[in-house]
Amino acid sequence: MNTSFKYMAFKSLKQSLVLASLILLGACASNTTRTASEPWMHEVLNYENSLPVNHKDSVDNLYKVSPQIAALIRTKFGRLPEHRAARKLAMWLVDKKGKGMKYDIESNLTPVETFRQNRGNCLSFTLLLVQLADELGIRLNINEVDLPNTWGQNEEKDLIFYRHVNAIYESSLQTQIFDLALEEYGYGYPQRFISKRQGAALLYSNIGIQHLQNQDLDQAIHYLKLAVSISPKNSDLWINLGVALNRTNRSIHAEQAYLYAVALNDKDSIAASNLERLYRAQSRYSLAEKFKKRAHKARQKNPYVHFQKASDAFETGDFHIAKKSIKRAIRLYDKDPQFFELRSKLKQVEEKYVAALRDLEKAHNLSSQNEERARYAGKVNFILAKAKQQIEEQRLRLEQHSRNVNVNRLPNSNPL
Numbered sequence: 001m002n003t004s005f006k007y008m009a010f011k012s013l014k015q016s017l018v019l020a021s022l023i024l025l026g027a028c029a030s031n032t033t034r035t036a037s038e039p040w041m042h043e044v045l046n047y048e049n050s051l052p053v054n055h056k057d058s059v060d061n062l063y064k065v066s067p068q069i070a071a072l073i074r075t076k077f078g079r080l081p082e083h084r085a086a087r088k089l090a091m092w093l094v095d096k097k098g099k100g101m102k103y104d105i106e107s108n109l110t111p112v113e114t115f116r117q118n119r120g121n122c123l124s125f126t127l128l129l130v131q132l133a134d135e136l137g138i139r140l141n142i143n144e145v146d147l148p149n150t151w152g153q154n155e156e157k158d159l160i161f162y163r164h165v166n167a168i169y170e171s172s173l174q175t176q177i178f179d180l181a182l183e184e185y186g187y188g189y190p191q192r193f194i195s196k197r198q199g200a201a202l203l204y205s206n207i208g209i210q211h212l213q214n215q216d217l218d219q220a221i222h223y224l225k226l227a228v229s230i231s232p233k234n235s236d237l238w239i240n241l242g243v244a245l246n247r248t249n250r251s252i253h254a255e256q257a258y259l260y261a262v263a264l265n266d267k268d269s270i271a272a273s274n275l276e277r278l279y280r281a282q283s284r285y286s287l288a289e290k291f292k293k294r295a296h297k298a299r300q301k302n303p304y305v306h307f308q309k310a311s312d313a314f315e316t317g318d319f320h321i322a323k324k325s326i327k328r329a330i331r332l333y334d335k336d337p338q339f340f341e342l343r344s345k346l347k348q349v350e351e352k353y354v355a356a357l358r359d360l361e362k363a364h365n366l367s368s369q370n371e372e373r374a375r376y377a378g379k380v381n382f383i384l385a386k387a388k389q390q391i392e393e394q395r396l397r398l399e400q401h402s403r404n405v406n407v408n409r410l411p412n413s414n415p416l
Contacts, residue, residue, distance in 0.1 A: 002230045003029060003158075004233075005073075005172045025135045036232070036260055038251055039252075040256075041256065041257075041260070044225050044228050044229060044241070045229055045232055046226070046229065047226055047228070047229035048226060048229040048230055051226075056224075057204070057222075058329075059196070059197055059200045059230065060330065062110050062111070062127075062200050062203070063112060063131045063196060063200070064112070065112060065115070065131060065132070065135065065366075066112065069112070069115060069132075069135075071134050072137045073132050073136060074135065074136065075366055076088075076089075076092065077089050077092075077136055078136055080176075080204050082137070082138050082147075082171065082388065083169065083171060083174060083176065084168045085133075085136055085138060086133055086140065086174060086176060086178075087136055087178075088165070089129065089132060089133065089136070090129055090178040093125070093128070093129065093132075094180075096391065099115070099118055099120060100267055101118050101119060101120065101125065102118060102119045102122060103119070103120075103121065103122075103144070103180055104119040104120060105120070105121045105123075106120050107119045107120045107279070108121065108123065108124060108203055108206040108207050108210060109123055109124045109133075110124075110127075110203070111124070111127050111128040111131045114126055114127075114128045115132075115255075119317065121181065122164065122165055122166065122179070122180045123199070123202060123203055123206065124163045125180055125202070126142055126167045126199070127142070127180060127196075127199050127200075127203060128167055129167045130167055130196065130199070130294065131196075133167075138169070138178075139169075140167040140168065140169050140178070141167065141168045141169075141193045141196070142165060142166075142167065142193065142194050142195070142196065142199045143163040143165065143166050143167065143168045143171065143177075143191055143193055143194075144163060144164070144166070144191060144192055144193075144194045145163070145166070145189050145191040145199075146163070146164075146189055146191065147163070147164055147189065147302075148189060148229040148302070148304030148307075149307055151350040156354050159313050161377075163202065164189075165199070165202070166178060166179040166180075167179075168193075174288065185367050186337055186365060187337070187367055187372065188336025188337050188338060188339070188367070189336065190333065190335070197230055197231065198230070198234070199238060199400075200230055201226075201227045201228075201231035201234060202231075204223045204224075204226050204227040205223070205224060205227040205236070205240050207223045207238060208220045208222070208223030208224035208227060208240065208241075208244065210219075211212070211223060211225075212224075212243070212244050212247065215354035217247070218246050220244050221241075221244055221248065224237070224240050224241040225241065225246050225330070227240070227241075228238065228241050232345050232374070233264060234264075235260075235261040235262075235265035235268055235271065236261075236263040236268075237260045237268075238257045238258070238260050238261040238264065238271075239257070239258065239268075239271050239274065240291065241257050241272055242254040242255075242257030242258045242261065243270075243274070245257060250375075251282070255275065255278060258271045258274050258275045258278070259271075261273070262275070262294070266298065267298055267302070268298060269294075269295040269296075269302070270295075270310045272291045272292075272294040272295035272298055273291070273295040275287075275294075276288050276289075276291040276292045276295060281310060302332075302397045303328075303329040303330075303332035303333035303336075303339070304329070306325045306328045306329035307325070307326065307327070307331065307336075308323070308339070309311065309325040309341070310322045310323075310324075310325035310326035310342060311342060312328060314324060314342065314345065314346065319346060319349055319407070321344055321349075323343075323346050324342050326339060326342050326346065327343075330343065333367060333382040335400055336366070337362070337363035337364070337366040337367040337376070338363070340359040340360070340362040340363040340366065341359070341360065341363045341376065343359045344356045344357075344359035344360045344363065344379075344383075346357060348383065348386070351384075351386075352383045353383055353384075353386040353387035354387050354390075354391075356383050356385060356387075357380065357383050357384060360376055360383060362381060363376050364376040364377060371401075
């Protein structure tokens with residue numbers, strides 16, 4: 001993993017990414033309910049409010065920085081224009097001449113801990129950067145990105161699901177994307193802005209999973225319940241809590257957590273897979289088969305499953321499967337430039353160069369990464385030359401056909 005900090009500015013935002021590890025560990029689920037109706041679920045939803053006032057794990061305390069840190073940031077960056085201050089602050093955090101922060105995927109730390117320990121993963125770094133920008137009166141958005149290669153494709157083992165996060169500054173003139181490993185990711189991946197509370201929920205979920213891995217079950221349950229109570233519509237967090245509940249021999253509650261996750265997001269195959277394994281372990285084979293089919297159906301809604309199938313088929317020369325799969329991928333999600341790049345390649349194989357150009361243009365327009373756009377532009381001349389050659393050959397064939405028709409045409413004659 002490249003740990004260098006990357007900064008990019010664009011006139012308009014398309015796509016961007018960063019790493020923050022959100023771990024979903026496997027287990028398994030039954031009948032879908034639309035509301036959290038069980039008493040224990042109501043307790044979970046109210047968990048944050050049940051904590052003592054000013055509890056160390058409250059969201060307010062999570063983002064609180066010391067007066068000394070706030071004063072330092074204002075002294076160094078407070079007099080700069082917003083867009084320069086945001087960039088200078090981000091660079092200072094990772095520059096060897098500044099804080100010299102190190103990338104550590106295991107470091108699920110609070111903003112203050114990240115600042116003091118000079119290490120963090122992309123989630124920790126993003127939350128710190130957002131809070132320090134707040135101290136300057138600058139709003140940075142927390143951007144959450146789906147990594148497609150983890151969508152339902154590692155379900156036979158303990159499930160590790162990476163959700164990527166970075167910070168984005170937007171103004172009427174430009175967009176700046178702050179990321180610890182920007183080149184690792186594509187710009188077309190699905191993404192969304194989330195609130196600081198939702199960012200806190202992701203961090204608490206990560207911390208809970210770390211405690212779960214260390215067999216500290218009470219602390220794991222505490223942080224996972226807290227995460228759900230802060231962001232109750234996030235199906236991933238219910239899955240994480242379900243895993244912990246299952247490992248503490250509360251399989252009925254685990255089942256209900258998974259079922260609720262399915263109700264929240266029927267496109268997520270992970271909860272259905274966990275339910276399948278849970279029911280199979282309980283010898284409830286009919287339900288296990290039901291959720292096995294449901295998990296498969298959910299995976300078929302994942303455009304990147306079809307994109308990967310298309311890519312593999314293209315490499316092996318099975319262009320029929322490649323064409324069919326990329327068509328389905330684009331129908332499910334038409335915002336990733338690499339989908340159209342692959343379809344352009346398929347059009348070139350079919351010698352449909354005009355159509356190939358159109359797809360390459362779509363890829364270029366969807367991309368916001370300068371290097372990627374330049375790569376697409378570099379391919380245009382080759383395909384354009386092929387298209388012109390093809391059009392000229394078609395013109396010559398038509399002219400030849402027209403001449404042949406005129407030569408072979410018989411004079412009119414009246415019937416006898």
